[in-house]
Amino acid sequence: MDLMSMTAVELGKRIASGEVSAVEAAEAALNRTGRLEKDYNCFVTVDAEGALAQAEAVQKRIAAGNRMSPLAGVPVAIKDNMCINGMLTTCSSKILSNFKPTYTAEAVVQLQKAGAVIIGKTNMDEFAMGSTTETSFYGETRNPWDKTRVPGGSSGGSAAAVAAEEVPYALGSDTGGSIRQPAAFCGVTGIKPTYGRVSRYGLIAYGSSLDQIGPLAKDVTDCATVLEIISRHDSKDSTSVDQGDTDFTSALVDDVKGMRIGIPRDYFGTGIDPDVKEQVLAAAKTLEAKGAIVEEFDLSLVEYAIPAYYIIASAEASSNLERFDGVKYGYRTEDFRDLHNMYKKTRSEGFGAEVKRRIMLGSFVLSSGYYDAYYIKALRTKALIKQAFDKAFEKYDLLLGPVAPTTALKLGESLSDPLKMYLGDIYTVSVNLAGLPGISLPCGFDRNGLPVGMQLLARAFDEKTMLRAAYAFEQTRDYKRPAELAEGGL
Numbered sequence: 001m002d003l004m005s006m007t008a009v010e011l012g013k014r015i016a017s018g019e020v021s022a023v024e025a026a027e028a029a030l031n032r033t034g035r036l037e038k039d040y041n042c043f044v045t046v047d048a049e050g051a052l053a054q055a056e057a058v059q060k061r062i063a064a065g066n067r068m069s070p071l072a073g074v075p076v077a078i079k080d081n082m083c084i085n086g087m088l089t090t091c092s093s094k095i096l097s098n099f100k101p102t103y104t105a106e107a108v109v110q111l112q113k114a115g116a117v118i119i120g121k122t123n124m125d126e127f128a129m130g131s132t133t134e135t136s137f138y139g140e141t142r143n144p145w146d147k148t149r150v151p152g153g154s155s156g157g158s159a160a161a162v163a164a165e166e167v168p169y170a171l172g173s174d175t176g177g178s179i180r181q182p183a184a185f186c187g188v189t190g191i192k193p194t195y196g197r198v199s200r201y202g203l204i205a206y207g208s209s210l211d212q213i214g215p216l217a218k219d220v221t222d223c224a225t226v227l228e229i230i231s232r233h234d235s236k237d238s239t240s241v242d243q244g245d246t247d248f249t250s251a252l253v254d255d256v257k258g259m260r261i262g263i264p265r266d267y268f269g270t271g272i273d274p275d276v277k278e279q280v281l282a283a284a285k286t287l288e289a290k291g292a293i294v295e296e297f298d299l300s301l302v303e304y305a306i307p308a309y310y311i312i313a314s315a316e317a318s319s320n321l322e323r324f325d326g327v328k329y330g331y332r333t334e335d336f337r338d339l340h341n342m343y344k345k346t347r348s349e350g351f352g353a354e355v356k357r358r359i360m361l362g363s364f365v366l367s368s369g370y371y372d373a374y375y376i377k378a379l380r381t382k383a384l385i386k387q388a389f390d391k392a393f394e395k396y397d398l399l400l401g402p403v404a405p406t407t408a409l410k411l412g413e414s415l416s417d418p419l420k421m422y423l424g425d426i427y428t429v430s431v432n433l434a435g436l437p438g439i440s441l442p443c444g445f446d447r448n449g450l451p452v453g454m455q456l457l458a459r460a461f462d463e464k465t466m467l468r469a470a471y472a473f474e475q476t477r478d479y480k481r482p483a484e485l486a487e488g489g490l
Helices: 008-017 022-040 048-063 106-113 156-163 180-186 220-230 274-289 302-323 339-350 353-365 371-395 418-423 429-434 463-474
Strands: 043-046 075-079 117-122 169-173 189-192 213-217 260-264 293-297 398-402 438-445 451-458
Touching: 008 022, 008 220, 022 043, 022 048, 022 075, 022 117, 022 156, 043 156, 048 117, 075 156, 106 117, 106 169, 106 220, 117 156, 156 169, 156 180, 156 213, 169 220, 180 189, 180 438, 180 451, 189 220, 189 463, 213 220, 220 438, 220 463, 260 274, 260 371, 274 293, 274 398, 274 438, 274 451, 274 463, 302 353, 302 371, 302 418, 302 429, 353 371, 371 398, 371 429, 398 463, 438 463, 451 463
Parallel strands: 075 117, 075 169, 260 293, 260 398
Antiparallel strands: 043 117, 169 213, 189 213, 189 438, 398 451, 438 451
């Protein structure tokens, strides 16, 4: 019995029934991670001792008859920009290569309360700045479907760890598509919740008005179950919303009859790979055959999303990253003349090229003389994009489109052309600008056998409708494993 080939909910049921122990599940995850890390580099930190101790504690609670969550005892991986008390938290950057927080992110706390067993922290683009998980100080993560390709980013380590079956599920963060795009590239499912749905307390900030924590897993059921656990109002996060119904698993019903789904024509113009277009439109036909009302419409403003997003995100990043100066915590240069020189040398040596690029861009658009010309304009564009979505949702229950214009790129293709990497986010960044929920799930394969992902978008705080449609579509497809795993080669 291969425990790591199960979904998180399936494994949770086995643990709850006593068929498998939490310790056995943790050992299976650690053994598999130990074998595969040389191939995929999904983790920055693996905490074997801590994971086994957590598993033993959870098993005792289960044996004592305590009522537990559906995921009690199930191994999980956490993206390395979420603080965990006493565990190395680096944001995959040299500047935090020795940082161990004294507190834990609220989303992780909720998982711990539910009995989750944390295996370790996953690799990511440095400070979540990138779309390929190649900008990490700890080296690139590789896609389990093809080791010569990227897993997407910035949550590429989390997505690849799930696809490689090192863990049944993981947490990621999404600032402009950083959960949905790697989920698409790695053939798994990922949710970017509504802004304010999940507490950002303990998430090391990139773009504070855009960041949101969410789950990556094999299927919609797992993602809904995780989202149910981590969705809580948190007084420690001023943007956290006091929400009502979070019973997301009740929405997992195979019924989309009468559901109105809009397909933005703007998402299928120039630049999209023909295979991606074909598979996403075929998915729309599948939902239509199940009773949904599907039609195309003009969303507008799509071409303005990328410049608005990168101006706003970079501006917020330049402010958020000011705190990393070598004084309070993290890396400090060894050789310096005075305080000012120490600041400069620490940040020059501690940050990678992509982070420096975005800090400089953000500082520029916030500077005197350019603030009105760029930053204020970007904020106005953000408001217009939100209005465009509001207008669309007056007519439609959901929007359907591709996650990315292509499938997983070859390693190294984007690093030499940052603009190409930025344009790869064209279908995802608008969702963050508007604060809406989105889900990415596999909908087919391209001519090279690589996964294609589609995304469903819903009104703010209407994750239930989104999950119902995603679940209904998923019932028409079997989950596919990377060939290397399915053939037992690993």
